[in-house]
Amino acid sequence: MTRFLNPVLLGKHDRPAPDYGIFPSLVRFPAKLTADDYRLAAHGSNEDPIPKPLTAHVHVPARLGHEVNGAARYLSYLKHEIALQGSLFDVDRCIEQLVLTGNGAGCLGDDQLAGLMTELRRHFGLKRSRDRDFSLRTGPNRLSPQRLADLIALGFNRFNIDIRDSGAAAIERLVEIQAASRQAYLHPPTLELALRLPGRTPAGFSALLERLVCLRPERITLSRDVGHGTADWPRGSGGSVPGDQGGTPERSETLALLVQGIERLVAEGYVHTGMGRLVLSSDTLVAAQRRGWSQRCLEDYHLHGDADCIGFGVGAISHVADGYYQNGRKLPDYYARLDAGELAICRGYELNADDRVRRDVIQRLMGSGDVPYTAIEKRHRIVFRNYFAPELLALQEMAGDGLVDIRRDRIALTPPGRLLPNRLAMVFDGAFSESKPRYLQMV
Template identity: 35%
Template sequence: MTASAMTFPAPDRRALSDFRALAGRIDGNGPRYTSYPTADRFRNDPDLSLYHDALADSRADVPAPLSLYLHIPFCENICYYCGCNKIITRDHGRSARYVSYLGREMALVADRLGTRREVIQSHWGGGTPTFLDPDEMRRVMALLNEHFALTADGEHSIEIDPRRVDHARMALLAELGFNRVSLGVQDFDAEVQQAIHRIQPFDETRAVVDAARALGFRSVSLDLIYGLPHQTAARFGRTIGQVLALRPDRLSVYSYAHLPHVFKPQRRIDENALPPAGEKLDILVSTIERLTAEGYVYIGMDHFALPGDDLAVAQREGRLQRNFQGYSTHAGYDQVGLGISAIGAIAGRYVQNARTLDDYYGALDQGRLPLARGVAMNTDDHLRREIIGDLMCNGILDLPAIEARHGIDFSRAFSAELADLGRLSEDGLVQCEPGRITVTPLGRLLVRRVAMVFDRYLREDAARRADNGAQAANDGAQPIRIVPRYSRVV
């Protein structure tokens, strides 16, 4: 069976039971692998030639289409759980200036690309993109169409806050060419909403979903978060019941990462109200059971989709990939990032914009791209990105095919990794056969743990920790604990 013929069964009760037993022992903090190398490996203040060279190489790849991400950072309300790069303000005058600078950045990028490149996939994220007023949204879309060619049959999506849109605004989004919407929900429980400072009645969300369907949007996606204060399996189950009544095409069920030392708003969350680890695991397991029983395909990690959705179809056909929006059907194209903190993946380079408005505006005032961080992939990075992507998306490694494409002897190049996979095989996460490595139904629930085996940077971190510990022991000192540079939110 090839990857393109792979069909994933729903996680069964045995896999979920084994997952419950294993998760506490082997599932720890780790990257989500929306990129490889992961964003924490990007270098600060790289030479601007990194971005220029990436655009030049992409220019040589014409007529390949692009993927495009645009970041709108503004929000009127602070949600305590949020770890996004956002600006809380009720001053809508700030967005007018931002739109103007977005136009400058688009012009600089388009000029170096050399032609009005076709865009097959676009996504507006935030923040809250619908913070922009209707005229500003029209202006941004006009600028995009001036500098790029957004295809009518492409996938064009936007994140929306159901508390901030009505039927008229949904009609505007359809008029502008959006055909997919992603709605933040998190939880419909009133006490949970109060604790996270996000009051959002079910009827308000249902009105937006109904409007999207009436206006002909191709897909409606809902985002949930488990692990929030006051959540239990039973209470979250009631939210799942309400979600199922809306029957979204896609669902993302994210694990809340409580990192108040990194995200200051999380300091307002009562840690004593967070569900204990066992309850949080119960929430996840019961959610997977419920959604798959109701006909949703478990795509992987935190994504679910109806069988006819493009994500589910792509997975069945072996075309599923990952990018900075998670699982995707169009991740193989160069991705341009626009706006503060936006990340681009262009011609083997990752580039990330400045994270603050002052730095972003300052760079554009000087007529230069607002690059803040980035990295150029090497040959080993390309190989490992393919391996990690195959494991996380298609659940199978065809070793002869990888060897042929990259000119390697897999068993020799990855002897340490194969030894680690052997231990994961004993736990039932993978099956290692001649010429093939397959992720099991249990392994799909812990697929990030499987992918981490092939992360060279994590291996180097572990080796340094071991060396430091050995040196400390030789010196008669206590080993120093080195905190990993990655987390659940990377």
């Protein structure tokens, strides 16, 4: 495995790129699409012979203004937005996937979460069967056995656990969470390991990996930065804050940690599905990826690609039919639009024919990592090699470095290429400019 995951080679190609949770990227969203366009799109989707199911992303940022009751105020506006959105969609269109996003989501109290779920149930149909996917990101110190039971009662059945502490108490809590999840028939929890934590060293990271290998969790994500607010790890509460010792790893050190983690976990039978996500070979995500069903979304990989997505909260993004719509990105703007009795949408983008072709290719690269030419040609009535002749030429350098295999009938990512699928997908983004400073690198 080591000979394939070369940190120097990966570092060469790890340049800023969108994460392609959506396509096109946000920088292409003009202000010309309005809330009225969104209403028309929602009405049109209701009229489909077989309306799509719904997914919902509820965004709760870490900073909610300077008021003491900032969280309470924000939640009241969220509930108002839920009511406005609920009036647009037929009641028989069920929410199958619910994701609470943002660094503030995991810090909401149980009463606040209960109020939020009650409001969603009041205005939307929430799927009740076990195959629903209602997820919350939090830390193990905030997930006691009693709280886990309370969250399950609210409807949550998937948890993303932010792991920063390798101490005995934290590992014991993870054992309890895993056992409770299996007993309650929940989706397997995802353990999230940030690499650029202060004090993170190869030796310490190796020790953490060994502890996790013994637990054998179904899913592990290795990410560059912390995905959760530090409010979840208060000092003096029994949970350590690793940032108290040592400096933050440099980029080359972080990349070496990423390679170290992938190699160790793959040696233990895990499958690297892309962008630092590793799952056991028995996981449904592996089979879905091989069949081309897995898709990259705003937060993760998922199996709910054929659904309309409703975004709630400041800066949230909705995707209905061929349109993407974003809420106001600043709290004052978000509040003002809702105070006026309007949806919070401030801008949007409707895909054209070329966008749809490129989105299909990019979704396949980000999901299964395999792009059969015939599948694209039949769906969009093009000749792949002619339509994407410049892109295939631009891929040659990465193909020469072993990141992608360009075959006669398809494009397929190699094991190292799965670390940087967005970098390869960027080649097919017709409007991308590498001068954009807001894009992120894998490391």
